[in-house]
Every structure is written in C-alpha cells, then in structure tokens.
Amino acid sequence: MFEELNKNGEANELSKEQRLELLMNQFGRDVVRLAFTYTKEKQLAEDIAQEVFIRCYQNLDVFRHESSYKTWVFRITINLCRDYFRSWNYKHITISDIFNKLSFTNRTPETEYMNLEKNRVIGEKVLALPLKYREVIILYYYEEMSYNQISKLLNMSQQTIKSRLHRARLKLQKSLEKGELDESYI
Structure with a gap:
C-alpha cells in the first residue's frame, strides 16, 4: 500500500504522521519478527521495533527512495539489533531463549x-x-x-x-x- 502511494506521488501529500502510520501498519509485525530472530527475546524485539519507528519518523523526510521502504525499515532494524549486541546490556546480561510457536489451522x-x-x-x-x-x-x-x-x-x-x-x-x-x-x- 505504501509503495503504491509513493509510486503515484500521493505519499508526499500525506503528513509525516500519516506516512509513519502506514509504515507501522505495513511493516510492524515484520520488524518485531526480524528483531526477535536476532535477539531471541520477545520484549526486547518489541522495544527495538519501537525504536525502529522512532528512527523512521525522525528520518522520513530525508528518505531518498534509493530502496524500497521495506528494505529501509529492515536495514534500520538490523542496525539496531547489531547495536544491541555491541551494547553493555548484551555483553553482561543473560538473554533467555524464547520462541513463539506459529499456529497452524488443521483439522485434528x-x-x-x-x-x-x-x-x-x-x-x-x-x-x-x-x-x-x-x-x-x-x-x-x-x-x-x-x-x-x-x-x-x-x-x-x-x-x-x-x-x-x-x-x-x-x-x-x-x-x-x-x-x-x-x-x-x-
């Protein structure tokens, strides 16, 4: 949806807050899931996702459209996860291994x-x-x-x-x- 808006030039007519909301709606779950694959901790992944969208908001006006929004948002997510691994918290606090089960809808x-x-x-x-x-x-x-x-x-x-x-x-x-x-x- 956001990519389509951008191709038509309509995304520029939206406010910064509306563009951020579109990004959050389109990529929010994916960002949390990607952050979780790095951190292996649900709460931390959600915290990183919040920080991702704060950074998106701060830099939305300078986005150069050299890549897709998805690639841009994922790049921010990966960089924040890598920053976390270099942080004091990661080096000195044990992270528990938590994995959310994906559910399947089967008959039996x-x-x-x-x-x-x-x-x-x-x-x-x-x-x-x-x-x-x-x-x-x-x-x-x-x-x-x-x-x-x-x-x-x-x-x-x-x-x-x-x-x-x-x-x-x-x-x-x-x-x-x-x-x-x-x-x-x-």
Missing part, C-alpha cells in the same frame, strides 16, 4: 500438535544457528526476500548471500538430523 488436534512441535523444533534449530546464517535464513524464507533484496539490506554481494544460505541450510540439516526430526517435516 493430533495434526495440529505435530505441526506445532515440528515448527518449534525447526524454529529452535534456526535460532541456534550463528547470526550470519540465521539472518539469511530468516530473510529468505520467513520474510520471502530475494537474493538481491537481502544483498542490499545486508550490504553484501549476492554470491556471499547465496553461499551463506547454502551453508545455513547444511548446518540446519545436520542439526535436524541430530535431533532425529522426522524427514517428512522438512
């Missing part, structure tokens, strides 16, 4: 339970990957971004992204095999 309780359990295991394995592999898995599979978009977002070559994604898949596969997860889940 048994099938639903199996899907939730499979998703929990895969989610834990993804979150256990080193950050450089975890971020490409999340951006590619969960955020459905292209190699080109990920490349611009992380400021790396597409070949590096492809290589990390390949290595991440191998590490994830080995991790899942060690956990004896049924292959039909993959």
